[in-house]
Amino acid sequence: MMIRGIGWIVPAMAFTVLLASNSSAPAQEAAGEAPAAVQKNSATLLEDNPLLTEPRTPQTLMDAVVLMTDLARPGLARLYLEKLLEANPDDETILKLRDKHGPALFLRLSNDKRLQPESITLLERVNAAFRKGATDPVRVDKLIGQLSKTAAEREVAILQLRNAGSYGAARLVAALSISRDQAQRNLLLYTLTRLNREVVPSLLGAVEGPDSDLRATVIEALGWLGDPQAKTALWHPAFEESQPPAVQLAARQALARLVFGDVKRVPDVSQFGAATELAKSARRNLRGDEVWTLNDDGQVELWNWDAAAGTIAMTPVTVDVASIRMALRQARQAFELAPNRTELHALYWTALMASELRESERGADISTQPGSAFHVGLQLGPEVMQAALVEAMSLGEPLVAASALHALAQTGSVRLLKATEGRPAPVVAALNYPDSRVQFAAASTILTWDPTTPFRGVSRVIEVLARALNDTGKAHGVAIDANEQRATSMSSALIEMGFEPEIAQTGQDGFKIAAERGDVALLLIEANVARWELSQTIANLRSDARTAYIPIVIYGDDKLRTRIERLAESYPRVRFVLSISDSTVMAKQVAAFLRTANADAITQPQRVATRKAALDWLTQLADRKQASLFDLKPAENALLTVTNDEELGDSAAYTLGGIATPSAQAKLFEIGTSAARPVPIRQRALAQLAAHLLRHGVLLTELQTDEFRKAARQETEPQLQIAFAATLGSLQPDLARASGVLKAVPPRGAKK
Structure with a gap:
């Protein structure tokens, strides 16, 4: 009887006796626990050895390891593993062992605790040798040269090329790109079809190559390999009009094999739905939903055509980079297959x-230079850019959506505000998109169009501006916790992360702060929050456009983890962390989450610029005839706060003049009569107060008007005396008060 994989013969009867003598081995050995035999010395182990001849070479030692593992003799298996490692075989020998037994065996041995750590060391040696050998072009080219030798040598070479994976495929493609001998090309094609499916991603890189013959050959190989993942990449070469006939035919034949399993069904391969399938795949990549195979470093090995090398080359990239590159290619291919479809123009843009924004630095301004994506968007027209806005919002690309809105501000018009099929116009819908930058861009776009008639969602414009005005210019974080000591610790963690801290005791109070302020960039919520309880607090925060985009961290005991993580899975940008009293450790936990949840967050300079722009719009609206269309009252509280700002206070006071409320008039009165304010600001406030009084009547209380007259009498600054005088006249004094003013005038024209 021949034992599998071993070159020594054990008589059948002896083998039967051997099995019988070992049938009473302890159950713990079969169960994976370290058997007592492992603890014996080598001499004792060898006494029970079923082998008639001791293995000496690395090949026979590895065979013995496999046999002893199959016979449930881990002690002997580990002994031979030790001897194999002591022999220190070279990389070539290691690779021969891998070729013979396959990579899965070494992985299985490494997971057997009874054989560790030797089995793990062996796996590392095998992987290191494989990586070195697979990427050695000299070794791989030597294997390709052996393809032309005897049938036996060819099979051995194909086996080793298969084990070389994508690197072997790359050298085969290189050989194809320079070969002009048809017999050799056929042999290389045959070899490609014999490789494992793991090479398909690398071969897809050659589909984008410049040589049509090479592309057709590689596409034919992809059809024979039969991996469905190649299908999406073949629609474009099969049906795009500019593709060479040989490439089109090869791609259609490959699709016939992949879709129908029969090359004879080429006539059944239709372009119908091809562009749609490519578009779906592009959207999947833009959303980050594509599943990628990662290497040991957690990166994607992306293969593309390298003109300098004359073959495909691998570049390790992050998942995000791989996704955006693939999305860009697929969106372009979908557009080229159906150039008459507006939504595919929008998807490609x-x-x-998205690709351009990812290549720019965080916080950088959108490039508007000729040739930039924005410059291209301006030329596409408002219909395409409106579709691009819808696309970007559905894909969760806020910066792209904001860019589309900026383009629409220059190319669109008020006709795009019209609701269709009972749904708000895309620009109006953007006012409620869960990102403050998109909301503000939408409000700015609408105001740029200068509408004169009401439209659905008109009230949101001022609400968005008011919230932007409530942004102090620095990111705030809110800790929602009823426990004062714990809330203080969370406040310290917020400070360590660079946030201005705010504390709320209830979910409702925390929601109110986050909804009113425009600068809240993080919410820390204690798991046992009350009024509202946790699930209601999260639901309300995520359903309101003002707070839907703010990252949320829930902290609590580890026993709550399962329940809260299940809740967090239902919402974007929500994470559970352990409650830790050490603010520094807590800050590190949260910071790790923010790196992914808030990677493209608005920067401080952008906050400052947005706040100023919001005030500029409100100031313009206070001057416009459309003040009745855009009611400024929702911005009043924000304006009242900003009047205290040294830089923006003057403009805020001016804008208050357009709001017909007693509080707005009272604020202008307060600024105008405050001796602590600079003279120019007081002058502006008094002028606005006069205009406010004329436009909306006297809304001040009697006490306030008396205080105003008193302040006017006591004022000594000539410029302010004039401003006070104009405002006093706007109070519409009766004849008695007017008589008093005239009587106080010294007689003029009298002789001295």
Whole structure:
């Protein structure tokens, strides 16, 4: 009887006796626990050895390891593993062992605790040798040269090329790109079809190559390999009009094999739905939903055509980079297959802008230079850019959506505000998109169009501006916790992360702070929050456009983890962390989450610029005839606060003049009569107060008007005396008060 994989013969009867003598081995050995035999010395182990001849070479030692593992003799298996490692075989020998037994065996041995740590060491040696050998072009080219030798040598070479994976495929493609001998090309094609499916991603890189013959050959190989993942990449070469006939035919034949399993069904391969399938795949990549195979470093090995090398080359990239590159390619291919579809124009532009934004630094301004994605968008027209806005919002690309809105501000018009099929116009819908930058861009776009008639959602414009005005210019974090000591610790963690801290005791109070302020960039919520309880607090925060985008961290005891993580899975940008009293450790936990949840957050300079722009719009609206269309009252509280700002206070006071409320008039009165304010600001406030009084009547209390007259009498600054005088006249004094003013005038024209 021949034992599998071993070159020594054990008589059948002896083998039967051997099995019988070992049938009473302890159950713990079969169960994976370290058997007592493992603890014996080598001499004792060898006494029970079923082998008639001791293995000496690395090949026979590895065979013995496999046999002893199959016979449930881990002690002997580990002994031979030790001897194999002591022999220190070279990389070539290691690779021969891998070729013979396959990579899965070494992984299985490494997971057997009874064979560790030797089995793990062996796996590392095998992987290191494989990586070195697979990427050695000299070794791989030597294998390719052996393809032309005897049938036996060819099979051995194909086996080793298969084990070389994508690197072997790359050298085969290189050989194809320079070969002009048809017999050799056929042999290389045959070899490609014999490789494992793991090479398909690398071969897809050659589909984008410049040589049509090479592309057709590689595409034919992809059809024979039969991996469905190649299907999406073949629609474009099969049906795009500019593709060479040989490439089109090869791609259609490959699709016939992949879709129908029969090359004879080429006539059944239709372009119908091809562009749609490519578009779906592009959107999946833009959303980050594509599943990628990662290497040991957690990166994607992306293969593309390298003109300098004359073959495909691998570049390790992050998942995000791989996704955006693939999305860009697929969106372009979908557009080229169906150039008459507006939504595919929009998808391609969306991918272009997303790619450009990812290459720019965080906080950088959108490039508007000729050739930039924005410059291209301006030329596409408002219909395409409106579709791009919809695309970007549905894909969760806020910066792309904001860019589309900026383009629409220059190319669109008020006709795009019209609701269709009972749904608000895309620009109006953007006012409620869960990102403050998109909301503000939408409000700015609408105001740029200068509408004169009401439209659905008109009230949101001022609400968005008011919230932007409530942004102090620095990111705030809110800790929601009823426990004062714990809330203080969370406040310290917020400070360590660079946030201005705010504390709320209830979910309702925390929601109110986050909804009113425009600068809240993080919410820390204690798991046992009350009024509202946790699930209601999270639901309300995520359903309100003002707070839907703010990252949320829930902290609590580990026993709550399962329940809260299940809740967090239902919402975007929500994470559970352990409650830790050490603010520094807590800050590190939260910071790790923010790196992914808030990677493209608005920067401080952008906050400052947005706040100023919001005030500029409100100031313009206070001057416009459309003040009745855009009611400024929702911005009143924000304006009242900003009047205390040294830089923006003057403009805020001016804008208050357009709001017909007693509080707005009272604030202008307060600024105008405050001796602590600079003279120019007081002058502006008094002028606005006069205009407010004329436009909306006297809304001050009697006490306030008396205080105003008193302040006017006591004022000594000539410029302010004039401003006070104009405002006093706006109070519409009766004849008695007017008589008093005239009587106080010294007689003029009298002789001295």
